[in-house]
Amino acid sequence: MSIEVLTLLFFGSLLFFLLLGLPLAFVLGGVSVVFLYFTWGFDSFYMVSSQIWGTMESFTLVAIPLFVFMAMILERTGVAKDLYRMMHLWCGGLRGGLAIGTLGICAVFAAMVGISGAAVVAMGTIALPSMLERGYDKKMALGVINTGGGWGILIPPSILMILYALITGVSVGKMFAAGIMPGILLMVLTAIYILVRSHLQPELAPALPKEERGTWPEKLRALRAVLLPIGVVIMVLGSIIGGITTPTEAAAMGVLGALISAAVYRQFKWSVLQEAAIRTFKLTGMIMWILFAAHAFSAAYQSMGAQDLIESLMNMIPGGPWGIIIAMMLIVFLLAMVLDPVGIMLITLPVFMPIVESLGFDPIWFGILFVINMEIGYMTPPFGFNLFYLKGVVPPGITMKDIYSSIIPFVIVEIVGLALIMIFPEIATYLPDLFF
Amino acid sequence: EETYTWKVQSHWPGSSSSYEDSLVRLQKILEERTDGRLELELYEAGSLFKAKEIFNAVSRGILEMGTISPSYAQDKITLAGIASGLPFAFRNVWEAAYFHQGLGFEQMLRDEAAEYGVYWATDKVYPTEMVVKQPINSWADFTKLKIRSSGALQTFLTEAGAAASYIPGGELYTALDSGIVDGAHWGASQGAFSMGLYEVAKYHVQPALNIAGTDVIIVSQKALDKLPEDMQNIVKQALDEQFWFRTNEYQYKERITLAKAINEHGVQVNTLPDDVQDRLTQTAQKLWDEEGKRSDNAKKALDMLKDYLSELGYL
Amino acid sequence: MGVLTAFMRGVTRLNEVIGRGIALIVFAMFAFLIMEVAFRYLFNSPTVWTNELTQMLFGIYAVMSGGYIMAHRGHVNVDLLHSHLSPRGQAILDILTSVVFFIFTLALLYFGYDMASESIASWETSYSAWNPPIWPVKAAIPLGTGLLVLQGIVKLLEDIAVAFNLSYYTPETQEDEKGEAL
Ligand code: NA
Ligand code: NA
Numbered sequence: 001m002s003i004e005v006l007t008l009l010f011f012g013s014l015l016f017f018l019l020l021g022l023p024l025a026f027v028l029g030g031v032s033v034v035f036l037y038f039t040w041g042f043d044s045f046y047m048v049s050s051q052i053w054g055t056m057e058s059f060t061l062v063a064i065p066l067f068v069f070m071a072m073i074l075e076r077t078g079v080a081k082d083l084y085r086m087m088h089l090w091c092g093g094l095r096g097g098l099a100i101g102t103l104g105i106c107a108v109f110a111a112m113v114g115i116s117g118a119a120v121v122a123m124g125t126i127a128l129p130s131m132l133e134r135g136y137d138k139k140m141a142l143g144v145i146n147t148g149g150g151w152g153i154l155i156p157p158s159i160l161m162i163l164y165a166l167i168t169g170v171s172v173g174k175m176f177a178a179g180i181m182p183g184i185l186l187m188v189l190t191a192i193y194i195l196v197r198s199h200l201q202p203e204l205a206p207a208l209p210k211e212e213r214g215t216w217p218e219k220l221r222a223l224r225a226v227l228l229p230i231g232v233v234i235m236v237l238g239s240i241i242g243g244i245t246t247p248t249e250a251a252a253m254g255v256l257g258a259l260i261s262a263a264v265y266r267q268f269k270w271s272v273l274q275e276a277a278i279r280t281f282k283l284t285g286m287i288m289w290i291l292f293a294a295h296a297f298s299a300a301y302q303s304m305g306a307q308d309l310i311e312s313l314m315n316m317i318p319g320g321p322w323g324i325i326i327a328m329m330l331i332v333f334l335l336a337m338v339l340d341p342v343g344i345m346l347i348t349l350p351v352f353m354p355i356v357e358s359l360g361f362d363p364i365w366f367g368i369l370f371v372i373n374m375e376i377g378y379m380t381p382p383f384g385f386n387l388f389y390l391k392g393v394v395p396p397g398i399t400m401k402d403i404y405s406s407i408i409p410f411v412i413v414e415i416v417g418l419a420l421i422m423i424f425p426e427i428a429t430y431l432p433d434l435f436f
Numbered sequence: 437e438e439t440y441t442w443k444v445q446s447h448w449p450g451s452s453s454s455y456e457d458s459l460v461r462l463q464k465i466l467e468e469r470t471d472g473r474l475e476l477e478l479y480e481a482g483s484l485f486k487a488k489e490i491f492n493a494v495s496r497g498i499l500e501m502g503t504i505s506p507s508y509a510q511d512k513i514t515l516a517g518i519a520s521g522l523p524f525a526f527r528n529v530w531e532a533a534y535f536h537q538g539l540g541f542e543q544m545l546r547d548e549a550a551e552y553g554v555y556w557a558t559d560k561v562y563p564t565e566m567v568v569k570q571p572i573n574s575w576a577d578f579t580k581l582k583i584r585s586s587g588a589l590q591t592f593l594t595e596a597g598a599a600a601s602y603i604p605g606g607e608l609y610t611a612l613d614s615g616i617v618d619g620a621h622w623g624a625s626q627g628a629f630s631m632g633l634y635e636v637a638k639y640h641v642q643p644a645l646n647i648a649g650t651d652v653i654i655v656s657q658k659a660l661d662k663l664p665e666d667m668q669n670i671v672k673q674a675l676d677e678q679f680w681f682r683t684n685e686y687q688y689k690e691r692i693t694l695a696k697a698i699n700e701h702g703v704q705v706n707t708l709p710d711d712v713q714d715r716l717t718q719t720a721q722k723l724w725d726e727e728g729k730r731s732d733n734a735k736k737a738l739d740m741l742k743d744y745l746s747e748l749g750y751l
Numbered sequence: 752m753g754v755l756t757a758f759m760r761g762v763t764r765l766n767e768v769i770g771r772g773i774a775l776i777v778f779a780m781f782a783f784l785i786m787e788v789a790f791r792y793l794f795n796s797p798t799v800w801t802n803e804l805t806q807m808l809f810g811i812y813a814v815m816s817g818g819y820i821m822a823h824r825g826h827v828n829v830d831l832l833h834s835h836l837s838p839r840g841q842a843i844l845d846i847l848t849s850v851v852f853f854i855f856t857l858a859l860l861y862f863g864y865d866m867a868s869e870s871i872a873s874w875e876t877s878y879s880a881w882n883p884p885i886w887p888v889k890a891a892i893p894l895g896t897g898l899l900v901l902q903g904i905v906k907l908l909e910d911i912a913v914a915f916n917l918s919y920y921t922p923e924t925q926e927d928e929k930g931e932a933l
Pocket of ligand 2: 335336337338339377383384385386
């Protein structure tokens, strides 16, 4: 059977079982096993357990439970709630103010973690209830978190960029520097979208009524609520930048900061911590089982000859250099819906990079486009992993349909950002050229 | 005539020079010499199996071929510790090459691997060298260091008095850049260059921490047996040639990469002072004996190594 | 209480107890990482064991979560079709798709067991500088998968009961609803 037909069957059955309501982890795993059986035989199932073992051994993933744990403690102890009350008092007069504040927190979070997943779950826990409580439309709130939560791979540090650098041979430092301005650009664009949309439809992101906006003394007193979160951020970012910890270890510093905050709030109690630990376990486990299966899935897909498919696709693309770049973006975007980042890079980069370089494009710039496309893929229905991570934390009553439909305008905004970076490559290349 | 397709899982990422120079080379040679009857399907590091699982997969016959570092097969191959390099033993690459091919260490490895249905062929011998952010000019400079290391060298560097810790490859650049560690080893200059380490650490330390057959090509015996006799011979001969060709070529590439690092990144070669070298050698020798305790075979190989080094006038 | 009911309650209870215990590993991971930072940064003497131990604990933590999460309906799915179906319709659909679940988990159980028993046979260690035994972590793969399979059987029995209106299980005793606020 040709790889083209296999691909259609492979992804078709994925979609089929997913829509029938089987959890994503089992769909990915089960479909992989069936296809492995027909393409490689019974013994190849060993690859599935071997991939799971490899995932268990991946040290950088240790950051997931720790960052989630940090968020759970901050939420359980009321720190997160106070932070949102403060934001509401200060920018509550602005329609969409809370959503924009959330974007800011997402950006800071992205600067602390090098992987997505942890950020989506953490922000879903901290930000979603606060926005819903204050009358925000659920789709607006979900979209903001899904978008902002994905920035972890674009804003440095980023495990993905290190991997890209490793596979393509570009400088890691340049990749990191290149991610900063696109990250800010996406944030600004998303904020503009929120402002415009909530100006047109105030009911989606209501401003605080005048009489509730608080007096200056109240506002100033509420500012105390940012001290602890800022302290946590300083502990995490400071220890990465200051050379005290690796990004993974920094997650533990975040937990330490959250525990100190809990003590300050007089919530340093076993019951609180235990509950935070159990919720962390459920969410981390959910993410990890998806990753287990996703790694098995991408290994299975690669064994079927995915790279040959990409190669033959590239040979068919008309439309000159830009047509090729856009086709590449499209492929990454589509693959990012179902494959883990490592898998996507392994399949596509060996085919893409020689072409990108021979066309005279800057591999750093291409890397940023690559990462953003992956990010968009992760937030796009039906498979996007971030959608599933978010579903894991939403309160009852929010369905996958809500999450799916919430994402459309935000994806469009990200695509606009992507287009801007394609047209003005300086957005990505200015800082690396300046620093190095 | 029947054609054979082998799945080959590499432990090298595609960007590693060895992926092209060792694997793609072998792929071309085998295809040419078998008139296209043997086709290698190459997979970059991590595609189908993680590096540490490649030996198991080849041993089970799921993969027909793979590349590994001997340290990934330590639990099965008792000689793996010696194969992946005793610190401060050889001083030149040719010495290690002769130990493998002239004195029969390669055959000893091959015999051990055969018990697991694996045909072992060392791809090349080459040095492992360190890069550091500040030059080492004295013993005190060395013991102050925090070094990213792994496996046996981590034990060695710790025993010698430096603070060696393991940091995964993905975080190495950041760790070195921000000063979590002051030094690291990732292959020698080609490895350091590919990881971007010269951007953040400007001193390339010599002599090598070890010189060893750190890259190995393994073939499933089952797959090999399925080939007609003439093709089996072609494979084995190509692998034998590969060792000599690659060992030599790698040395050449090490040197030009180092020259490039010196030109482009202002890297300096930091030769360890004699007293530092002496003290490191003393520590190293104590550790060698540990490796000899793993099996009778390991004892035999270690004795052979010590005799050889005495013969060379190093012991 | 019939055998089936007892089995179902027993499995769920087992996963609950194990899950609540394993969940506490997050404290250990946190503590070991902080220790490593302190040892390295404050005393300039990194340990050989903290990071590796943390990673091993994480592996166990992750793989042992499957059954517990299944018991709490925490493996996320797409509910587009489900939300239009009656409970009975949902149950019938889940019975059908459970084939894919069992194909995956049983393959994993078989080869995970294979991998673990090979590791136990040689009391496999990691051969790092610290060189701890890693067979317990490998053993966690079939164990964790086994717990997931058991809970999957419970889920299947529940669905069969709902689909065919059998008496050994009444949905009222079920954990809240789907998408429970975790
Ligand atoms: Na980040
Ligand atoms: Na995805």
